[in-house]
Amino acid sequence: MSQQMQYQPAPAPHGAPAPQAARNGLGVAALVLGIIGALSGIPMFLFWIAGPLGVLSLIFGIVGMGRVKKGQATNKGVAVTGTILGALAIILAIVGVIVSMLVVKGAVDEATKEIEKQTGSSSATKDLGVGSAAKYNNGLKVTVSKPAAYTVDPNTVVSGHTDGNKAYKVTISVKNDGDKAYSDPLMLTKAEADGKNAEEVDDNTHGILHHKWEKQLDPGETSSVEMVFDAPPSTKELTIKVTPDIGLTDATWKLKL
Numbered sequence: 154m155s156q157q158m159q160y161q162p163a164p165a166p167h168g169a170p171a172p173q174a175a176r177n178g179l180g181v182a183a184l185v186l187g188i189i190g191a192l193s194g195i196p197m198f199l200f201w202i203a204g205p206l207g208v209l210s211l212i213f214g215i216v217g218m219g220r221v222k223k224g225q226a227t228n229k230g231v232a233v234t235g236t237i238l239g240a241l242a243i244i245l246a247i248v249g250v251i252v253s254m255l256v257v258k259g260a261v262d263e264a265t266k267e268i269e270k271q272t273g274s275s276s277a278t279k280d281l282g283v284g285s286a287a288k289y290n291n292g293l294k295v296t297v298s299k300p301a302a303y304t305v306d307p308n309t310v311v312s313g314h315t316d317g318n319k320a321y322k323v324t325i326s327v328k329n330d331g332d333k334a335y336s337d338p339l340m341l342t343k344a345e346a347d348g349k350n351a352e353e354v355d356d357n358t359h360g361i362l363h364h365k366w367e368k369q370l371d372p373g374e375t376s377s378v379e380m381v382f383d384a385p386p387s388t389k390e391l392t393i394k395v396t397p398d399i400g401l402t403d404a405t406w407k408l409k410l
Contacts, residue, residue, distance in 0.1 A: 175225070175226050175227040175228070176220055176225045176226050177217075177226045177227060177228040177231070179213045179214075179216050179217040179220065179226075179232070180213070180214065180217030180218075180220075180221070180226060180228040180229075180231040180232035180235060181228065181231060181235075182209075182210075182213045182217075182235070183209075183210045183211075183212075183213035183214035183217055183231070183232055183234075183235025183236060183238075183239060184210075184214075184231050184232075184234055184235035184238065185235075186206045186207075186209050186210035186213065186235070186239065187206075187207070187210035187211075187214070187234070187235045187236070187237070187238025187239045187241070187242060188238055189202075189206055190202070190203045190204075190205075190206030190207040190209075190210055190238065190239060190241075190242030190243075190245075190246075191203070191207075191238045191241045191242045191245065193206065193242070193245075194207070194241070194242050194244075194245025194246050194248075194249060195245065196249075197245070197248065197249035197252050197253065198249065198253060199249070200245070200246040200247075200248075200249030200250050200253065201246075203242045203243075203245050203246040203249065204242070204243060204246035204247075204250075206239075206242055207238075207239045207240070207241070207242025207243035207244075207245075207246055208239070208243060209239070210235050210236070210238055210239025210242060211236055211239030211240055211243065212239075213232075213235060213239075214232050214233070214234075214235035214236030214237075214239055215236055217231070217232030217235065217236075218232045218233060218236065220232075273289070273290045273402070274287060274288065274289050274290065274401075274402050274404070275288045275289065275290050276288040278402055278403065278404035278405065279404075279405050280405060280407050281297075281404060281405065281406045281407070282406065282407065282408070283297075283298070283299045283406075283408060284296075285406070287395070287397075287404030288330070289397065289401055291331055291335065291401075292329050292330045292331020292332070292333070292335065292372075293327055293328070293329060293330070293331070293335060293338070293370075293397050293398070293401070294327070294328045294329075294330050295325070295326070295327050295328075295395050295397050295404055296325075296326050296328075297323055297324070297325050297326075297393050297395065297406045297408070298323050298324040298325075298326075299323075299408065300321040300322065300323050300391050300408050300410055301321065301322045301323075302319065302320070302321060302322075303320040303321055303322040303354075303381050304320070305320045305354060305356070305381075306356065309356040309357040309358075310354065310355070310356050311355040311356060311360065312352075312354075312355045312360075313352040313353050313354040313355050313360070313381075313383050314352070314354045314356075314383050315352075315383060317386065318383045318384060318385055318386065319383075319384055319385075319386055319388070320354055320381050320382065320383055320384070321381065321382055321384060321391055321410065322359075322379055322380070322381045323379070323380055323382070323391075323393060323408070324377055324378070324379050324380075325340070325342060325377065325378055325380060325393070325395060326375055326376070326377040327340065327366075327370070327375070327376055327377075327397055328370075328373075328374070328375040328376075329370035329371065329372055329373065329374050329375075330372075330373070331372060332372055333372065334369055334370065334371050334372065335369065335370045336368070336369045336370075337368050337369065338366065338370065338376075338397055338398040339398050339399055340364070340366050340378075340395065340396070340397060340398070341395070341396040341403075342380060342393065342394065342395050342396075343393075343394045344380075344382040344391060344392065344393050344394070345391070345392040345394075346382070346383075346384035346385060346388040346390075346391055346392075347384075347385075347387075347388050347389060347390055348392075351382040351383055351384050351388075351391065352382065352383045353380055353381065353382055353383075354381040354382065354383055356381075359379060359380060359381045363378075363379075364378050364380075365378060366378060384410075388410055389409065389410060390407055390408065390409055390410065391407075391408045391410055392405060392406065392407050392408070393405070393406045393408065394406075
């Protein structure tokens with residue numbers, strides 16, 4: 154009976170290190186993340202994906218190249234490509250952030266302009282005098298006439314007049330200088346006599362029940378209302394504050410008596 158001799162591999166010399174498998178994982182990860190990051194950066198609005206993936210790809214690629222240099226990995230080309238793609242993804246993410254910010258800023262500016270067009274004023278609205286108009290971007294223009302002395306008939310007064318005080322009549326007008334109709338403006342008025350509240354006189358011809366503002370102001374149309382305000386005899390200045398509508402800034406006239 155024949156016998157076959159079996160040979161065993163010679164053992165490694167005593168003290169020699171065992172061969173290690175190549176550590177190529179980080180290089181591969183850098184390549185995969187770099188590809189995904191770079192592709193995500195192309196649409197720009199996906200910068201929030203491209204940026205983090207690019208950073209990770211760049212880090213993994215640098216570490217992977219370090220392993221290749223130390224002889225621990227064999228995929229130098231993969232690691233280098235991953236590093237380049239990671240840097241590219243970061244650049245695309247930065248561009249995406251800038252472009253997105255510009256787009257958002259443009260949209261905000263456009264919205265702000267539209268809001269100002271509807272609510273803002275196009276002229277000074279504080280400390281106006283007789284003949285001065287408060288002009289609004291939506292086309293409304295408000296004026297207040299010079300105060301005129303008004304004789305109060307005590308037999309017709311409902312409220313607002315104190316015996317011994319003087320009364321002054323002003324005409325408040327609002328005109329639509331725009332090219333579109335303005336529907337149902339909510340006019341709010343307030344008066345002060347030398348810095349103190351001045352009551353509006355309510356009689357048979359004046360007062361809140363007689364505020365006949367037009368429900369709709371067509372282009373070029375004007376609506377006016379006469380108002381009478383009560384003031385002490387020593388009053389030197391009558392301040393009229395008008396808010397043409399909700400959302401519009403108030404305008405103030407300081408009128409010498």
